[in-house]
Amino acid sequence: MFRKRNPLTEHITELWSATPLFRDIPKREILQLVQDMPPRHFKAGEFIFHSGDQGAGAAVILHGKVEIQSAGVKLAELGDGDFFGEIALVLDVPRTADAIAVTETELMFFLRPELDEWLTRSPYFAGKLGANLAYVLAQRLLQANKALVNSGQESQL
Amino acid sequence: MIMSLFRHPIGRAFAIYFTFVFGLALMITLLTPVLFPLILAFILFSILEPIKNRLIRGGLSQLTAIILVLMAVMASGIICLVIGIPMLLDQWEWLQTRLPIIATKIAQLLDTFGSSIANSVGMQVDTRLGERWLADLKDQGTSVVVSSAGIMVQSAFSLVFIPIVTFFLMRDYRKMRNTLMSWLPNKAYELGWLIYFRVTKRLQRYVHSVFIQSAIVAFVTTIGFYIIGLDTAVLFGVLAGLLNLIPYIGPLLSLLPPMLSTLGSGAIDIWMLVSIAMVILAAQIFDNVVVIPNLIAQTVDLHPMMVLFGVVVFGYLFGFLGMIIAIPVLTASKFLLMGLIHGLNKKLTEDTLHLLPAKLKS
Numbered sequence: 369m370f371r372k373r374n375p376l377t378e379h380i381t382e383l384w385s386a387t388p389l390f391r392d393i394p395k396r397e398i399l400q401l402v403q404d405m406p407p408r409h410f411k412a413g414e415f416i417f418h419s420g421d422q423g424a425g426a427a428v429i430l431h432g433k434v435e436i437q438s439a440g441v442k443l444a445e446l447g448d449g450d451f452f453g454e455i456a457l458v459l460d461v462p463r464t465a466d467a468i469a470v471t472e473t474e475l476m477f478f479l480r481p482e483l484d485e486w487l488t489r490s491p492y493f494a495g496k497l498g499a500n501l502a503y504v505l506a507q508r509l510l511q512a513n514k515a516l517v518n519s520g521q522e523s524q525l
Numbered sequence: 526m527i528m529s530l531f532r533h534p535i536g537r538a539f540a541i542y543f544t545f546v547f548g549l550a551l552m553i554t555l556l557t558p559v560l561f562p563l564i565l566a567f568i569l570f571s572i573l574e575p576i577k578n579r580l581i582r583g584g585l586s587q588l589t590a591i592i593l594v595l596m597a598v599m600a601s602g603i604i605c606l607v608i609g610i611p612m613l614l615d616q617w618e619w620l621q622t623r624l625p626i627i628a629t630k631i632a633q634l635l636d637t638f639g640s641s642i643a644n645s646v647g648m649q650v651d652t653r654l655g656e657r658w659l660a661d662l663k664d665q666g667t668s669v670v671v672s673s674a675g676i677m678v679q680s681a682f683s684l685v686f687i688p689i690v691t692f693f694l695m696r697d698y699r700k701m702r703n704t705l706m707s708w709l710p711n712k713a714y715e716l717g718w719l720i721y722f723r724v725t726k727r728l729q730r731y732v733h734s735v736f737i738q739s740a741i742v743a744f745v746t747t748i749g750f751y752i753i754g755l756d757t758a759v760l761f762g763v764l765a766g767l768l769n770l771i772p773y774i775g776p777l778l779s780l781l782p783p784m785l786s787t788l789g790s791g792a793i794d795i796w797m798l799v800s801i802a803m804v805i806l807a808a809q810i811f812d813n814v815v816v817i818p819n820l821i822a823q824t825v826d827l828h829p830m831m832v833l834f835g836v837v838v839f840g841y842l843f844g845f846l847g848m849i850i851a852i853p854v855l856t857a858s859k860f861l862l863m864g865l866i867h868g869l870n871k872k873l874t875e876d877t878l879h880l881l882p883a884k885l886k887s
Contacts (some may be wrong), residue, residue, distance in 0.1 A: 404700040406707040408714060417715065422868050424715040424722070456715075477714070481722040485699075489578045 377403050380476050383428050383449050389478075389500050397493045401486060407476045410469035423456030423463045425479035432473025438465040445470065457483055457501060538865035545861065553843075561846055562683040566690035570698065571732050573598065577695055591695045595688055602684075619757065627785050634788070720864035724857045731853055734820040735770060741816055742769040742808050746779070749804030753797065755783060765805065769812070771840075771848040772832050776809050827855055 380402045384390050390398055407430055410416055416434065417423065428451040436444045436452060443465060446452055452467060457480055487494040556563060573594050580590035702721075709717040743766020750758035765779035783801045787794055827835075835855045839847035 404703045406703065408707075408711060410711060414711065416711070422716055422719050424718040479715075479718050479722075481718055481725075484722070484726075488575060489581060491582070 374403070376407070380407070380428070380430060383430065383476070384451075384478070386449060387428060387451050388504050389426070389451065389454065389497060391500050393493050393496055393500075397490060401478065401482060402476065405476065405478075405482070407474050410473045410475065412469060412471050412473075414469050416467040416469060416473075416475065417453070417463050419464060419466050420462045423453055423461075425456050425477050425482070426451055426454040427475040427477045430474040430476055432475075433470040434473060434475075435468050435470050436465050437468060454501060454504060456480065458505070534869040535866055538862065538869045541865055541869075542862045546858065559686065560843070562686045563690065564846065564850065565683070566687045566694060568732055568736075569598070569687065569691045570694040571729055572736070573691065573695065587696070591692060594695070595692055599688055617760065627788055630788050716864070716868040719868065720861055723864060724860045727856055727860060728853055731856060735852075738812065738816050738820055739766045739769050742766045742812055745808045745811055746804060749807060750783065750801070753800040753804060755787070755797070755801065757783075757786065761786075765808065771836060771845075772852060773829075774833075774836060774840075774848070776805060780805050827852070827859065831855060 377399065381395055381399045384398050384402065385393070385395055408427075410432070416427070419438065429446055429448055431448050434446045434450075434452065435442055436446065444452075453463070455461070456463070457478070483494065483497070486497075553560065577587075577590045577594050580593060581587060585593070706714070706717060706721065743762050746765040747758050747762025750762055755761065761779075761783045764782055765776075768775040768779040771778070780802060784798055787797045787801065832852060832855070835851040836848050839851035839854070841847070843850070
């Protein structure tokens with residue numbers, strides 16, 4: 369009840385809270401989710417996951433840089449506060465790309481078992497995360513569609 | 526040669542699996558003195574956790590919710606002990622006084638059976654094995670009285686131990702689990718969580734279903750025994766429900782106590798013996814036709830041979846408790862091995878991509 373708050377936990381709460389996944393979800397709820405979850409440390413050049421690995425959840429970058437690659441092609445470079453791997457929160461499918469730590473990186477995972485438990489504990493807010501997740505994935509789909517249309521137009525020219 | 530075997534994903538999966546099983550077996554051996562109350566505490570935790578979550582959703586703090594739930598359980602437990610235990614002990618003492626009579630009756634039956642076989646077929650049947658077993662049964666009747674003091678001490682210890690462990694599980698399980706999982710190396714972290722998720726989901730569903738099933742069988746059997754006019758209907762009904770936790774062998778075992786009791790209660794009542802068998806059969810039909818398809822199906826997906834083998838081996842190693850935990854342990858073990866094989870073998874994982882619609886349906 370009167371437990372002293374850990375500054376790292378507060379920092380992680382702030383980072384997750386700033387992502388679109390946790391939009392409109394109170395910080396006390398996020399704090400409960402992250403307070404007992406130790407962060408993961410990755411060395412520069414270490415694979416966070418490989419394409420084809422089974423994914424268990426999404427991760428937010430506490431500090432460091434992460435590169436997302438597919439078949440050796442760089443798709444994105446992510447930094448502090450960015451998140452990735454959110455498809456694994458919804459689908460039990462293998463990872464579709466590689467994620468590599470470019471520099472010394474610290475991550476915090478939000479995993480499907482945690483989401484599942486949160487759903488029974490706090491269905492309203494966990495449901496909100498579900499809606500936010502749908503929004504994020506729909507936006508990604510729109511972007512992918514636009515890129516596909518643009519590449520089609522370029523090839524016609 | 527051995528190193529190249531470990532480099533292969535399936536070889537590695539088996540190596541990790543056997544290391545885990547060995548570690549678990551070692552832990553179970555070390556924890557043998559407190560294994561029974563510990564398992565009970567975990568079962569209680571699994572049952573009470575959703576109730577605690579419901580109270581938290583209603584606005585209570587975690588600590589208040591845990592205390593409320595545990596107090597309610599302890600109050601119900603004390604009421605059950607005050608009302609139920611003396612009644613069950615009375616019935617047990619009644620049964621105990623009958624044990625020598627039952628033994629003598631069965632000895633007479635065996636003698637009659639032996640001489641009628643000898644008269645009709647001309648073959649001598651050795652009934653000494655039965656006599657030895659009956660002598661053991663008589664001895665057990667006396668040893669029960671001696672050991673009952675020990676049982677009382679152990680029960681008192683369990684009564685204190687179980688609520689304390691359950692309290693800490695309800696308060697700190699998540700923290701303890703997350704700390705344990707954080708010891709996994711980076712490359713096994715997500716796979717470890719996935720396997721944990723699948724195993725615990727199955728086990729949770731199994732524990733909930735099997736306890737409801739056991740309660741239903743106990744209820745149906747008690748009603749049946751009451752209708753046919755059997756003394757100690759509640760004791761034997763509860764026993765049938767408990768024994769039903771043991772697959773295949775349990776229902777057969779549940780026939781023995783009421784039948785032996787009937788045999789020892791005077792003249793051989795064939796009608797009562799048939800009625801007892803019919804009640805157990807009816808409860809089993811109800812269980813197999815109504816309860817299992819709706820509750821248990823899909824929670825356990827093990828081959829019957831594996832189930833029988835597991836029940837016998839675990840029963841030999843850990844007694845009655847072993848027979849009950851055989852199925853959940855085998856289920857967890859199967860999901861652990863399958864998870865490791867699929868997780869470590871990339872080709873298998875990639876091959877599951879085309880199965881996506883089927884997975885979504887499930």
